[in-house]
Amino acid sequence: MDEGLVVKGLGGFYFVKKSDGSLIRCKARGRFKKENINIFVGDKVKIIRTIDNTWVIEEIMPRTNFIIRPPVANIDQCIIVFAVKNPDLNYSQLNRFLILAEKSNVEIVICLNKIDLAEEREVKEIERKYLNIGYEVLTLSAKKKSGIENLKTVLKDKISVVSGPSGVGKSTLLNAIQPGLKLATGDLSEKIKQGRHTTRHVELLQLDFGGLVADTPGFGYFKLEDITPEELSDLFIxxxxxxxxxxxxGCMHLHEPDCEIKRQVEHGLIYKERYDSYIELLREIDDNRRGL
Ligand SMILES: Nc1nc2c(ncn2[C@@H]2O[C@H](COP(=O)(O)OP(=O)(O)OP(=O)(O)O)[C@@H](O)[C@H]2O)c(=O)[nH]1
Ligand SMILES: [Zn+2]
Structure with missing residues (x-):
């Protein structure tokens, strides 16, 4: 029996990459379908060659994690890309991406792109904030090719999903680390070409210096509805x-007496915009739960 990693699923076949780099087209054992077990890109699997010389997936190894959009298993890290300018950095949106990634239990690296468009002082301020909170932060310019080596180091030998809002430079960044490597765009014409009922299949792209990147940007790993109000405060690290x-x-850090969080916000130890994001998301979760 051989082992490998599912890097692509297409037309009922799974493409499994073995550690020697070879790519093998496999079918899934019939029992997976019968038992309603899905095989995902990123799954580590055991495969065997049958007597009629086709390969089948025999076994799926236990998953360390799983994200829904795009559907990928066993992710090592999520690269959250935001631009410092054009579009202006939206803290509320960044915090939302962070919370949804935290919920998925994956390592997180924040990439601040387009630093060529902002004053160094502005970039440093954003960087310092998120470093203080406890995140790994890279500052880059895909256009000026600065910071690219640091991103390569982060991606090397890992399975990564790149996410972030539209227009922040996700595709340009990937293209800067490896020319020709393109993220699928959420382009409307592309969707129409493929027809309304076909869903795009996610694929893990091989980096030539080692590592794999999902070709579909992540737009939120869970939905906000999957998070309970109590859980939310834990996801703000x-x-x-x-x-x-x-x-x-069980303090919700709203109006309770002797709340450490409110004290730290007052003293500037917890950033006001992080607390504001917490309140905003808490309201949204509450409203969802009450069906508003
Ligand atoms: N000035 C500057 N412009 C950049 C930089 N990186 C990307 N851009 C530009 O920003 C625009 C958007 O870049 P994309 O790479 O398409 O952004 P994306 O995040 O992949 O966008 P979607 O496909 O919509 O998700 C393009 O016009 C890029 O040329 C950068 O570091 N500096
Ligand atoms: Zn509290």
Missing amino acids: EINRAARYCRFK
């Missing part, structure tokens, strides 16, 4: 760290 000093266990 700095709120999670400080919450044990609140007077009440």
